[in-house]
Amino acid sequence: MRFIMVAFLLAYTLQTYSQESQQDTITRLKGVVVYDDAIQKNQAIGTVASGVIGAAVFQNYSPLDAVAAINQISGVYILSGALNTNRITIRGVGARTLYGTDKLRLYYNEIPITNGTGSSSIEAYDLENLNSVTVIKGPKGTAFGANLGGAILLTAKQYQEERTLLTNSFTVGSYNLIKNNVAFSHTQEDFTLGITYGHTETDGYRENSDFNRDGFLLNSTYTIDAKNKVSLLVNYIDYTAQIASSISKSDFDTAPQKAAFTWGEAQGYEANKYSLLGVSYTHQFTPNLKNTTSLFYTYLDHYEPRPFNILDEFTNGYGFRTRFMGSFGFLKYSGNYTIGTELYQDEYNWKTFENLYQDTDGNGSLQGDRISNNKEYRSQLNTFGTVTLPFSKKFTAQLGLAINNTKYNYRDLFNSGAANKNARKSFSAIVLPSVNLNYDFSEKYAMYGNISRGFSNPNIEETLTPEGVINPDIAQETGINYELGSVLFFDANRLKIDLAFYQMNIKNLLVAQRIGNDEFIGKNAGSTQHKGVEVEMNYQLPLGRKVKAIPFLGYTYNHHKFKEFLDAEHTYSGNWLTGVPKNKINVGLQLKHTNGLFWNTTQQYVGEIPMDDANTLYSDAFSVVNSKIGFAKHFGAHFSATVNIGVRNIFNAKYAQSVLINAVGFGGAEPRYYYPGNNRNYYGGLQLRYVL
Structure with missing residues (x-):
């Protein structure tokens, strides 16, 4: 917490020195720090209060550390067990998921x-290929699924200036890290093309945690004429990541580098091939109406030897998304609307095999006999619309409505019996309204409010019974979100403060109760209440004509509890929600000099996290400080170079970067709750840019 005081005391102490350059205009650079633009009327987002980070924020961290960059956003916390093991929570939603990320889009x-x-x-997407990450908190993103957790919008790098550019970014670091990213872009009046290839490899901090990834991205747009434009996106990722898994309290205290014993013996890993192909066409019908339609195909090939079995799966996904956006006269002002639909279907195929690693004399996993063979067809249809009505220059209302229809069709291809051959589950169409109100009191002060309804579908474990058939009683989670916030500017707009209060009531809480190594029972076990406060501040302070200082602060207070929760003979009503820290603080200070020198230091504080529903076990609170310094230099009009070095976890804090909630010890073994965070580690990079 000392760094928090230092950053802001430094900023205000130096303000006296900065008075000499008051005439030097400092614009509010949205890409420099996290911002939560409560008053933007962005049709692409169709909502308010969205946390956004841009490429300039990514550059403040190691190119391998997308988690730390996104964790700057208040209300968002990513529990990261490894580069390939991330669980994103937004306002507590998704915290009870055992592995991976769900309940958002x-x-x-x-x-x-x-x-x-x-x-x-x-984790399948490379930080260096992104232009921005937008996080819509809660179900108010009508055009993006209205999930309880919200939505995350990744935007590939965009090229605006008409030029041809070749860039190579090379990074080395601790744990034998090698990362190289080479990018070519060409932009002219009617055509843009970006091609990127990236390679990453590292041994990792822990045993059995090697990571190796190759990725290719093609992003292109062709403007046919003033009314027509077509875009192509191709993204391919091939990575193999060993799995150290979670460890017990004893191992966490004495040997955090260790892998879980059975995972180490099996040399467990996952191998993934992700493919994404998308074609988009935009047509401008009139100055007040345009349409964008996208067709897409996704493919995942996943192979994962685990100690208890070997999972071999692949998923084919496809669909389309179309959206009409227009404007119209309303009273004396201009309103706008969007209406569209999105269809996503996939075919999920998975098999499991015996893992005979105990028979290989320490040589790792060996595939044995097949023990299951399954197929599931899944379909989601989202239809949505919003209309924005400006009643005056100061007051605007946005009304939204989304309708979701989800269907599952499960088939057991291994076991006999009619019940296993074709089991269907179709959820009733769910209606998801949203109301956003915004009032601009002045150019320096605005308030907004939101009421919205959201939902979450059960994941694959929750849809099936232990016998492997569709659970007919499982229902979707639903909830109502209430939100009130404001944005304020002070000191000639240099100081920006965003403040949000929210409450989200969720019922039909989905619970995946673990009964074996790879066996779960899904059920609706009660309700939760999520209340919280989010504050973000950034202060853009000129230190003379050549130096800018930008201190920033993000604070999250989570008051998330089980309202009603009955699990077997236990009652957890009134307990704190599992997997959510009550407090999270991100603070940082950026310095930039006109000669190309830059420095960024950040601190993340995470409070203790309840690890079991009974609230008898908590992880320890921790604080991690990172710093990066660099220098950029132009050599003529065509060539530039940037060199940087960075340190993560400067004070070598010992902490759990992720926890596994409600862990169970099998065969008398100690439960494995902890994913240790990395110790102090270093990296350095060189980026070369050449304009042809």
Whole structure:
């Protein structure tokens, strides 16, 4: 916490020195720090109060550390067990998911990349290929699924200036880290092309945690004429990541580098091949009406030897998304609307095999006999519309409505019996309204409010009974979100403060109760109440004519509890929600000099996290400080170079970067709750840019 005081005391102490350059205008650079623009009327988002980070924020961190960059956003916390093991929570939603991310919707250039049950894998996408990450908190994103957790919109790098550019970014670091990213872009009046290839490899901090990834991205747009434009997106990722898994309290205290014993013996890992192909066409019918329609295909090939079995799966996904956006006269002002639909279907195929690693004399996993063979067809249809009505220059209302229809069709291809051959589950169409109100008291002060309804689908474990058939009693989670916020500017607009209060009441709480190594029972076990406060501040302070200082602060207070929760003979009503820290603070200070020198230091504080529903076990609170310094230099009009070095976890804090909630020890073993965070580690990079 000392760094928090230092950053802001430094900023205000130096303000006296900065008075000499008051005439030097400092614009509010949205890409420099996290911002939560409560008053933007962005049709692409169709909502208010969205946390956004841009490429300039990514550059403040290691290119391998997308988690730390996104964790700057208040209300968002990513529990990261490894580069390939991330669980994103937004306002507490998704915290009870045992592995991975669900209950939100993930988009890449507005193409959905969340699978048919709502699971997402943000780790499949390279930070260096992104232009921005937008986080819609809660279900108010009518045009993006209205999920209880919200939505995350990834935007690939965009090229505005008419030029041809070749860039190579090379990074080395601790744990034998090597990362190289080479990018070519060409932009002219009617055509843009960006091609990127990236390679990453590292041994990792822990045993059995090697990571190796190759990725290719093509992003292109062709403007046919003034009314027509077509875009192509191709993204391919191939990565193999060993799995150290979670460890017990004893191992966490004495040997955090260790892998879980059985995972180490089996040399467990996952091998993934992700493909995304999307084609978008935009037509401007009139100056007040345009349409964008996208067709897309996704493919995942996943192979994962685990100690208890070997999982071999692949998923084919496809669909389309179309959206009409227009404007119209309303009273004396101009309103706007959007209406569209999105269809996503996928075919999920998975098999499991015996893992005979105990018979290989320490050589790792060996595939044995098949023990299951399954197929599931999944379909989601989202229809949505919003209308924005400006009643005056100061007061605007936005009304939204989304309708979701989800269907599952499960088939057991291994076991006999009619019940296993074709089991269907179709949820009733769910109506999801949203109301956003915004009032601008002045150019320096605005308030907004939101009431919205959201939902979450059960994941694959929750849809099936232990016998492997569709659970007919499982229902979707639903909830109502209430939100009130404001944005304020002070000191000639240099100081910006965003403040949000919210309450989200969720019923039909989905619970995946673990009964074995790979066996779960899904059920609706009660309700939760999520209340919280989010504050973000950034202060852009000129220190003379050549130096800018930008201190920033993000604070999250989570008051999330089980309202009603009955699990077997236990009652957990009134307990704190599992997997959510009550307090999270991100604070940082950026310095930039006109000669190209830059420095960024950040601190993240995470409070203790309840690890079991009974609230008898908590992880320890922790604080991690990171710093990066660099220098950029232009050599003539065509060539530039940037060199940087960075340190993560400067004070070598010992902490759990992720926890596994409600862990169970099998065969008398100690439960494995902890994913240790990395110790102090270093990296350095060189980026070369050449304008042809």
